[in-house]
Amino acid sequence: MTGRDEGADLAPIDPSPVIILVRPQLAENIGSVARAMGNGGLFHLRLVAPRDGWPQDRAMRTASGAYRILEAATVHDTVADAVGDLHRVFATCPRPRHIVKPLLTARGAAAELREIGARGLKCGILFGPERAGLDNDDIACADSLIRYPLNPRFMSLNLAQAVMVMAYEWWIAGEAAPVRKLQTHKTHVATKGELENFLTHLIAECDEAGFLRNEQKRPGMVRNIRHFFQRGEVTEQELRTLHGIVTELARGRRGAR
Template sequence: MAGTDREKQLIQEGPAIILVEPQLGENIGMVARAMANFGLVDLRLVNPRDGWPNERALAAASKADHVIDRVTVFDTLAEAIGDLNYVIATTARQRDGFKPVRGPVEAGRILRQRFQAGQHNGILFGRERFGLDNDEIALADEIVTFPVNPAFASLNIAQAVLLMSYEWMKTGLEDETHTAFSGPIVEPAPKSALQGLFDHLEEALSVRGYFRPAAKKPKMVDNLRAVLTRPGYSLLEINLLRGVVSSLDYFSPKQPRGTAYPDRKAAADAKAHPGAAGSGEDVTDD
């Protein structure tokens, strides 16, 4: 399956995810998938409407079997959180009371700190239709709410779990900007290679009358070099561009590469490799 790697360590830790009276098996499965994405594994269901196990949940979990297989079911919320030291409740609505309200970033950091201190923690999510009631919020230590559009604040339960799971995972990184993989390390090409590209392109454009009027050529050359300097090309990239310019400069539809050896190509090769034997296309500067 795309994005999975069975040779790497499977992270299985962190706070419990508690769903109160979830209705759709598909939502439970998508919650399990979101948890697996970010290393969570403890999924607890309070009185699921369609019972448990649920085939639709298994299908929607998309191979997050290690989460689905460990699901525990409880009759009441009090039982589901009985072994936890700290619980935060997610809600999109302002509530009466005196519980602290956190954003997801701060809540994720608090959960990590408590986890590192050896505590067992949980994140509480409500029903698809109307979330958590006040009695259920009262069982939590604090509230977490997301910075969403105030006129359209309702989140799908799997989306809400995904957001909190992401914040949890992020707090465990040495650098919060770290990614799972990175692009190649590109070493900038030496200036001599870049200068060779400049010279080649300028000559090719001059032959074709690009620099018009002639009085504007210096400024046009400066602009062209500014554009080509900005990306910080590697040597491999410059060689690629030189090959493109060579094909456009030396060859034509009537004399495509591989069928002829134009005079301009021969002259360029002789200039680049003085004293080289022969005048075949095996001697190139690109």
């Protein structure tokens, strides 16, 4: 099978929650779930009474390299058996009715999963069958419910999408990277001194060209120029390019004279 070695480096990142698919119907969906799990650093997969048995070649074909997750998956007859060694169990439930349990968003659940795992406890997340979702007996095995706050007029997710949302939130909950950064490649964010040097150059040429000839408006125009460049992070490479533009425009104007 081509691409078999793609996911060779996939390994458990513990403590991570167990993903439990309850009565999954399509092997392709199980494979797609494994792929989503690999994206989010999840490894432990358990299958409860898969409709077509296990293993399934079709699952391998849709796993896109996440073969180790599928090969390590375990099969269980009941939900109770699948969660027997876990300390806390969460259940995804799009429309919980007549159930008294804590209800969390995916983000809230991810934070709890991280905190519980940090205490050395094992957690699992139940996902229901594609067509009908978890029934009340399945949910009875869970401590808490997870509901994704999506468009209330269209909350339909396939199984892999549902797992991907949870995998993403779990990964982000432990990610130390800043939520925003400037990709600068081989340059660097310009210092205030470098920026001031460019602004001095620009304003001097604006004066020379007569752009700032209105003495009453000049202070406000200079402030506007400064505000424009002080608004965000300008890189040193961008300033060098702008220096070049201003120099060439001034050279062209003087040559024309």
